[in-house]
Amino acid sequence: MILLLGATGYVGQAFARELNRRHLDFRALSRRQVDYSRFETLLEFLRSNKPSFVLNAAGFAGRPNVDACETAQADTLQGNTLLPITIADACAATATPWGHVSSGCIYSGAHIVEGGRGRVERDLTRPGVRALIERSPAALRGFIEEDEPNFTFRRPPCSFYSGTKALAEEALQTHSNTFLWRLRMPFDEVDEPKNYVAKLLHYPRLYDNFNSLSHLGDFVRACLDLWERRAPFGTYNVTNPGFVSTRQVVALIQKTLKPARAFEYFASDEEFYRLAARAPRCNCVLDVSKLLATGVKLRPVDDAVTEALKNWRKERG
Amino acid sequence: MILLLGATGYVGQAFARELNRRHLDFRALSRRQVDYSRFETLLEFLRSNKPSFVLNAAGFAGRPNVDACETAQADTLQGNTLLPITIADACAATATPWGHVSSGCIYSGAHIVEGGRGRVERDLTRPGVRALIERSPAALRGFIEEDEPNFTFRRPPCSFYSGTKALAEEALQTHSNTFLWRLRMPFDEVDEPKNYVAKLLHYPRLYDNFNSLSHLGDFVRACLDLWERRAPFGTYNVTNPGFVSTRQVVALIQKTLKPARAFEYFASDEEFYRLAARAPRCNCVLDVSKLLATGVKLRPVDDAVTEALKNWRKERG
Numbered sequence: 024m025i026l027l028l029g030a031t032g033y034v035g036q037a038f039a040r041e042l043n044r045r046h047l048d049f050r051a052l053s054r055r056q057v058d059y060s061r062f063e064t065l066l067e068f069l070r071s072n073k074p075s076f077v078l079n080a081a082g083f084a085g086r087p088n089v090d091a092c093e094t095a096q097a098d099t100l101q102g103n104t105l106l107p108i109t110i111a112d113a114c115a116a117t118a119t120p121w122g123h124v125s126s127g128c129i130y131s132g133a134h135i136v137e138g139g140r141g142r143v144e145r146d147l148t149r150p151g152v153r154a155l156i157e158r159s160p161a162a163l164r165g166f167i168e169e170d171e172p173n174f175t176f177r178r179p180p181c182s183f184y185s186g187t188k189a190l191a192e193e194a195l196q197t198h199s200n201t202f203l204w205r206l207r208m209p210f211d212e213v214d215e216p217k218n219y220v221a222k223l224l225h226y227p228r229l230y231d232n233f234n235s236l237s238h239l240g241d242f243v244r245a246c247l248d249l250w251e252r253r254a255p256f257g258t259y260n261v262t263n264p265g266f267v268s269t270r271q272v273v274a275l276i277q278k279t280l281k282p283a284r285a286f287e288y289f290a291s292d293e294e295f296y297r298l299a300a301r302a303p304r305c306n307c308v309l310d311v312s313k314l315l316a317t318g319v320k321l322r323p324v325d326d327a328v329t330e331a332l333k334n335w336r337k338e339r340g
Numbered sequence: 341m342i343l344l345l346g347a348t349g350y351v352g353q354a355f356a357r358e359l360n361r362r363h364l365d366f367r368a369l370s371r372r373q374v375d376y377s378r379f380e381t382l383l384e385f386l387r388s389n390k391p392s393f394v395l396n397a398a399g400f401a402g403r404p405n406v407d408a409c410e411t412a413q414a415d416t417l418q419g420n421t422l423l424p425i426t427i428a429d430a431c432a433a434t435a436t437p438w439g440h441v442s443s444g445c446i447y448s449g450a451h452i453v454e455g456g457r458g459r460v461e462r463d464l465t466r467p468g469v470r471a472l473i474e475r476s477p478a479a480l481r482g483f484i485e486e487d488e489p490n491f492t493f494r495r496p497p498c499s500f501y502s503g504t505k506a507l508a509e510e511a512l513q514t515h516s517n518t519f520l521w522r523l524r525m526p527f528d529e530v531d532e533p534k535n536y537v538a539k540l541l542h543y544p545r546l547y548d549n550f551n552s553l554s555h556l557g558d559f560v561r562a563c564l565d566l567w568e569r570r571a572p573f574g575t576y577n578v579t580n581p582g583f584v585s586t587r588q589v590v591a592l593i594q595k596t597l598k599p600a601r602a603f604e605y606f607a608s609d610e611e612f613y614r615l616a617a618r619a620p621r622c623n624c625v626l627d628v629s630k631l632l633a634t635g636v637k638l639r640p641v642d643d644a645v646t647e648a649l650k651n652w653r654k655e656r657g
Contacts, residue, residue: 061514062429097493097507100417105425105511112379112429176414190414194422197378 025049026074028059028110029081033217034124034209034239038080041243050074060106065113076250077121079110085184087216090301092184103187104194111198120256122202122246127235127260128182128305129172129189129205134164143173147233147306148292156233163266165235165310168205168258174305182302192258203258204246207309209239210327212334220331223272224280228287230295231269232306235262238327245319254317260309263324272328279332342366343391345376345427346398350534351441351523351556355397358560367391377423382430393567394438396427402501404533407618409501420504421511428515437573439519439563444552444577445499445622446489446506446522451481460490464550464623465609473550480583482552482627485522485575491622499619509575520575521563524626526556527644529651537648540589541597545604547612548586549623552579555644562636571634577626580641589645596649 025042029035030051042049052059052068059065069077083102085091092099107123114121132145135152141164144152156163174181175189195201210219219236223229245261248254273286289295296303311321322330342359346352347368359366369376369385376382386394400419402408409416424440431438449462452469458481461469473480491498492506512518527536536553540546562578565571590603606612613620628638639647 062425063432063515066433096503097510100421100493100507101511104417104422105507108379108422108425109429109511112426112433115380116383116429116433176417186413190417190422193414194418194426197380199380 024072024074026069026072026077027051028077028079029124032080032082033215034206034243035080037239037243038078038246041240041247045247060101060109062109062113065109066116069113069117069119073117074119077110077114077119078246079107079121079123081106082124082188089182089184089304092182092187093302096183099183099187103184104191107191108194111195111201114200115198118200120200120250122204122250123191123195124246125192125203125205125258126185126188127205127207127262127307127309128185129174129192130166130170130307130309131174131305133166133233133266133308136162136164143170145173146292147308148231160266163233163308165260165266165308167310168260168313174303174307180303182305184302185305196258199256201256202246202249204242204249204261205259205309206237206242207235207262207307209237209242210331211239212331212336213339214335214337220272220276220328223269224276224282228289228299229269229273230299230304231288233266233268233308234306235260235266235309236324236328237262238322238324238331241321241327245314245321248319249314249317252317252319254319259314260311261314261321262309262311263321263327264311264315265324266308267324267328271325275325275328275332279329280335341389341391343386343389343394344368345394345396346441349397349399350532351526351560352397354556354560355395355563358557358564362564377418377426379426379430382426383433386430386434386436390434391436394427394431394436395563396424396438396440398423399441400501406499406501406621409499409504410619413500416500416504420501421508424508425511428512428518431517432515435517437517437567439521439567440508440512441563442509442520442522442575443502443505444522444524444579444624444626445502446491446509447483447487447624447626448491448622450483450550450583450625453479453481460487462490463609464625465548477583480550480625482577482583482625484627485577485630491620491624497620499622501619502622513575516573518573519563519566521559521566521578522576522626523554523559524552524579524624526554526559527648528556529648529653530656531652531654537589537593537645540586541593541599545606545616546586546590547616547621548605550583550585550625551623552577552583552626553641553645554579555639555641555648558638558644562631562638565636566631566634569634569636571636576631577628578631578638579626579628580638580644581628581632582641583625584641584645588642592642592645592649596646597652
């Protein structure tokens with residue numbers, strides 16, 4: 024039996040759908056049934072029920088957006104750092120393998136290769152940098168798993184959300200039998216508040232940047248594939264290969280959905296943070312070579328976005 | 341065998357002295373020998389060595405003072421929240437009883453009883469409140485263990501240090517076989533940087549407030565007494581009964597040590613925070629009835645301060 028924690032969230036629901044599709048025996052535990060945030064309760068559950076694998080899709084991302092984490096610091100730490108540590112400890116004490124939905128939002132920017140020399144660039148929107156990327160996209164290389172996260176409490180500024188996610192990674196890296204799966208700005212074809220493409224469609228004004236994205240269905244399939252193929256435990260960037268700019272996604276939206284609205288952009292970082300955002304926002308590109316090297320398949324990000332828009336709908340069928 | 345973690349710190353050293361004095365078999369583990377911040381390492385150690393009790397005196401309080409925790413957020417969280425949870429989990433998985441040095445600095449102020457009605461007062465220096473306390477000290481009642489901490493991430497403002505200590509208490513409260521011992525502004529007769537009386541003696545200017553204090557030797561004796569008497573597990577305020585104002589302690593310093601200096605005070609909260617401090621400072625009074633009801637003895641705070649000053653010396657003998 025596979026134990027699924029956080030089954031009611033955006034990512035947890037996608038895991039439940041995929042587990043059902045694969046006819047895998049799983050149990051979705053809610054904290055109301057069994058308070059798995061209490062170590063002794065979870066330990067007893069694992070000892071009695073002996074799951075073959077534990078999936079943690081629970082977390083605290085803030086509503087309506089990540090700014091809410093700046094004030095709800097205790098809940099943010101509890102959901103994103105303390106809870107994963109509790110699960111990791113209980114799994115370690117019972118030798119239960121498990122996987123945790125981590126986040127790519129612990130990085131800012133990407134590597135930029137220019138004149139044969141590489142460097143980390145935190146802000147991809149700087150005029151010279153943006154022009155270079157638009158001129159030669161190959162100049163941009165995503166962060167690999169071994170790159171030190173640079174949008175964390177140790178490497179400020181960061182959002183409080185990102186700080187707590189990075190701190191969990193730091194703590195969980197010492198645990199064996201553990202997958203850390205880094206998700207970024209999930210989306211699919213259903214118009215829901217957590218869907219990145221839906222956000223672009225509905226936000227009154229947009230912030231143009233370059234990002235990796237994770238198609239939600241592709242993400243959960245890749246995570247389960249890693250486990251089913253018995254890939255080595257450890258950290259994996261799980262985003263669709265490639266990267267997109269906000270404007271590219273908007274162009275696809277306009278072409279396919281033909282919405283009756285104009286899309287406007289903040290003129291600058293300064294304007295964005297003054298008018299729309301409180302916490303520093305993460306924009307970054309991840310490299311997925313490690314994941315692809317295991318044999319797990321993932322579509323390029325433009326294909327995944329194009330397909331989602333082609334099948335765009337209001338509600339999950 | 342008793343396992344002592346954090347034996348090199350100000351509080352840990354005091355535990356080691358008292359354990360030696362009692363001729364108790366103990367082992368002081370350093371993270372260099374065995375990295376007990378790694379769950380699996382600690383679990384293996386506990387399984388192999390089967391200590392009868394674990395004492396955690398490790399923590400991150402910031403140097404030279406608590407302001408350092410505002411910037412070293414990852415280390416502060418790691419030392420004060422994540423590490424205790426790791427220890428708690430490993431102790432729970434092996435059914436090992438243990439005690440954690442928590443802090444009273446998760447409260448601000450005290451209860452004030454006026455005209456037969458009680459209320460929580462966060463700032464005891466407000467003119468009317470200060471006058472009332474000086475006129476009738478019995479109007480001030482310390483926080484009991486069941487009072488909700490009011491200087492935490494959930495009840496801001498707080499210092500980052502206090503937020504992390506409170507979050508640890510919240511997480512550890514769900515663990516059985518666990519003592520939470522709340523220390524406050526420790527002091528004794530040795531002129532060291534962490535000694536509260538030494539701070540008053542050496543700071544260029546002082547901040548006048550009302551506080552509970554813990555005599556360091558009394559504190560560790562009371563903690564070990566609770567364990568040796570098999571008092572019920574749970575949370576205990578471990579401060580010397582009563583409370584003192586900064587000016588009262590300074591008066592005792594002047595009377596006993598006769599230092600060749602004048603003591604000046606910040607004119608107001610506003611001046612203190614503008615000139616000397618970054619993080620909000622905790623000033624509070626705790627009630628120790630629960631501890632005393634177990635039969636554990638503790639001297640009144642004025643006796644402990646008077647005695648420390650009488651035996652004042654530069655170095656530990």
